[in-house]
Amino acid sequence: MISGTSHDGVDVAVVDFEVRDGVLHGTVGYTGTVGYPPELRQRLVRALPPAPLTFAEACALDTLIGQAFAGVAADAIERGGPVDLICSHGQTVYHWTEGQRVLGTLQIGQPAWIAERTGVPVVADVRIRDIVAGGQGAPIVALMDSMLLAGLPGHPAALNLGGIANMTVVRAAGVRAAGVPAAGDGPIAYDTGPANALIDAAVVRFSGGRRSYDVDGELAAAGTVHSGLLEQLLAEPYYALPAPKTTGKELFNADYVDKALALFPGIGDADAVATFTALTAQTVADEVRRYGVDTLAVSGGGSDNPTLMAMLASRLSGVRLTTTAEFGAPTATKEAIAFALVGWQTAHGLAGNAPSATGAAGGRILGSIVPGTGPLRLPEPVAVAPTALRLIGERHE
Structure with missing residues (x-):
C-alpha cells in the first residue's frame, strides 16, 4: 500500500509471488484506490511544507493515516483473500535534502494500526535504510521497473x-x-x-x-x-x-x-x-x-x-x-504492486533497493517489521535474487 505525493488516498494491491526458473511471477489478484476522507486530506495538505507543524498535529496525522491504511488493508483482504504479509509505504510528508545529499525522510501512517486490524505482519518505513547507506531513499520503485522491463x-x-x-x-x-x-x-x-x-x-x-x-x-x-x-x-x-x-x-x-x-x-x-x-x-x-x-x-x-x-x-x-x-501493472496502482514486491524481498532476505539508482553503498534489506497476531515467522531466505518479473491477472474495484 502507498499514498503518493498527490496525497489523495491509498493505492493497494494484493499480489501472489512465486519464483519459477529464476523468474519472479506475480499474480495480481486485486487492486484498488481508496480516497482519504475529505477532512483528513484537507488536514494533511494544510500540514505539508512550507506550513509549520506541531508534534501534536504530527502525532494525530500519523494515527489517522495509520487507521485509514488499516481500513484499506482490511477491505483488500476481504476482497482479495488472505495474505501472509503487508508492506505499507505510508504517506511521505517530508524528504530532508541538502543539495544532492539526503539526510532523512518521514513517512507517516502508524503500521501498528494495520497489524492490529488485520493480524498480519507489516513491513513499513522502507526508505530510511537506503538513506543510511548513503542513498537517496528513492526511487525505490526502480527495483520493480528494472525487473519488469528486463526483457x-x-x-x-x-x-x-x-x-x-x-x-x-x-x-x-x-x-x-x-x-x-x-x-x-x-x-x-x-x-x-x-x-x-x-x-x-x-x-x-x-x-x-x-x-x-x-x-x-x-x-x-x-x-x-x-x-x-x-x-x-x-x-x-x-x-x-x-x-x-x-x-x-x-x-x-x-x-x-x-x-x-x-x-x-x-x-x-x-x-x-x-x-x-x-x-x-x-x-x-x-x-x-x-x-x-x-x-x-x-x-x-x-x-x-x-x-x-x-x-x-x-x-x-x-x-x-x-x-x-x-x-501487467495498472497505471493507477503500479506503485502499490512495487511495494508489494519490496515486502516480498524483505521477507525473503533480499535487497529492495537498486544501488545504482539510489546511490546507496550497496543493496539493503528494507524496512522494519511489525508482527501480526501470532509469532513472527518469515520464509526461508532466497539464495539467488530473481532479476526479472512477470505480472499476470488483475481485478480492479
Missing part, C-alpha cells in the same frame, strides 16, 4: 507521473551527463522534477479550492503555453543536478507556483496551467533524450491526462510511448 530490447525506461515525476532507465544508451553511471552499470533512476504537483497547485489556486486537479487536462488544453514563464521555470537549479537525485513538495509546492506567477502578472488561468503542464513534459523529455531511451512505459495519475501525454509525445518523436499496463 525489452534496446534502452527502455519507466516513468511515473504522480505529484513528482520519477524515471527508471533500465539500460542507458551511454553517459550523457557528468557524474552519472555509464551504460551497463545497472539502472539509473531519479526524480526528474514535478509531474502533477505544480499543475494541481495552480488549479487549486485558480478555482479557489473547488477543484484539486485539471480533469482530463481540459484547462491546459484551453490555454497557450507562456514562453516567458516556461523559460523562468526551466531555470530551476534542480534540473541541472546530476542523478541520483530526489525532490518533492518541499520544493515544488503552492508557494513555488505563487512566486513564479508573481513574475508574470496578468497571465490567464488556462495559460498558466498549460505552462505548468508543458514544464512537466519538457523536463521529462529532456531526461528521456539524455539517456537515449527508445521505449517509455508511463504510469501514475499523469498518464490519464491527455494534454500532458500529448505534450510529451510531441517532444519524443521516435520514442515508443506506452503504459505499464502493457506489462
Whole structure:
C-alpha cells in the first residue's frame, strides 16, 4: 500500500509471488484506490511544507493515516483473500535534502494500526535504510521497473507521473551527463522534477479550492503555453543536478507556483496551467533524450491526462510511448504492486533497493517489521535474487 505525493488516498494491491526458473511471477489478484476522507486530506495538505507543524498535529496525522491504511488493508483482504504479509509505504510528508545529499525522510501512517486490524505482519518505513547507506531513499520503485522491463530490447525506461515525476532507465544508451553511471552499470533512476504537483497547485489556486486537479487536462488544453514563464521555470537549479537525485513538495509546492506567477502578472488561468503542464513534459523529455531511451512505459495519475501525454509525445518523436499496463501493472496502482514486491524481498532476505539508482553503498534489506497476531515467522531466505518479473491477472474495484 502507498499514498503518493498527490496525497489523495491509498493505492493497494494484493499480489501472489512465486519464483519459477529464476523468474519472479506475480499474480495480481486485486487492486484498488481508496480516497482519504475529505477532512483528513484537507488536514494533511494544510500540514505539508512550507506550513509549520506541531508534534501534536504530527502525532494525530500519523494515527489517522495509520487507521485509514488499516481500513484499506482490511477491505483488500476481504476482497482479495488472505495474505501472509503487508508492506505499507505510508504517506511521505517530508524528504530532508541538502543539495544532492539526503539526510532523512518521514513517512507517516502508524503500521501498528494495520497489524492490529488485520493480524498480519507489516513491513513499513522502507526508505530510511537506503538513506543510511548513503542513498537517496528513492526511487525505490526502480527495483520493480528494472525487473519488469528486463526483457525489452534496446534502452527502455519507466516513468511515473504522480505529484513528482520519477524515471527508471533500465539500460542507458551511454553517459550523457557528468557524474552519472555509464551504460551497463545497472539502472539509473531519479526524480526528474514535478509531474502533477505544480499543475494541481495552480488549479487549486485558480478555482479557489473547488477543484484539486485539471480533469482530463481540459484547462491546459484551453490555454497557450507562456514562453516567458516556461523559460523562468526551466531555470530551476534542480534540473541541472546530476542523478541520483530526489525532490518533492518541499520544493515544488503552492508557494513555488505563487512566486513564479508573481513574475508574470496578468497571465490567464488556462495559460498558466498549460505552462505548468508543458514544464512537466519538457523536463521529462529532456531526461528521456539524455539517456537515449527508445521505449517509455508511463504510469501514475499523469498518464490519464491527455494534454500532458500529448505534450510529451510531441517532444519524443521516435520514442515508443506506452503504459505499464502493457506489462501487467495498472497505471493507477503500479506503485502499490512495487511495494508489494519490496515486502516480498524483505521477507525473503533480499535487497529492495537498486544501488545504482539510489546511490546507496550497496543493496539493503528494507524496512522494519511489525508482527501480526501470532509469532513472527518469515520464509526461508532466497539464495539467488530473481532479476526479472512477470505480472499476470488483475481485478480492479
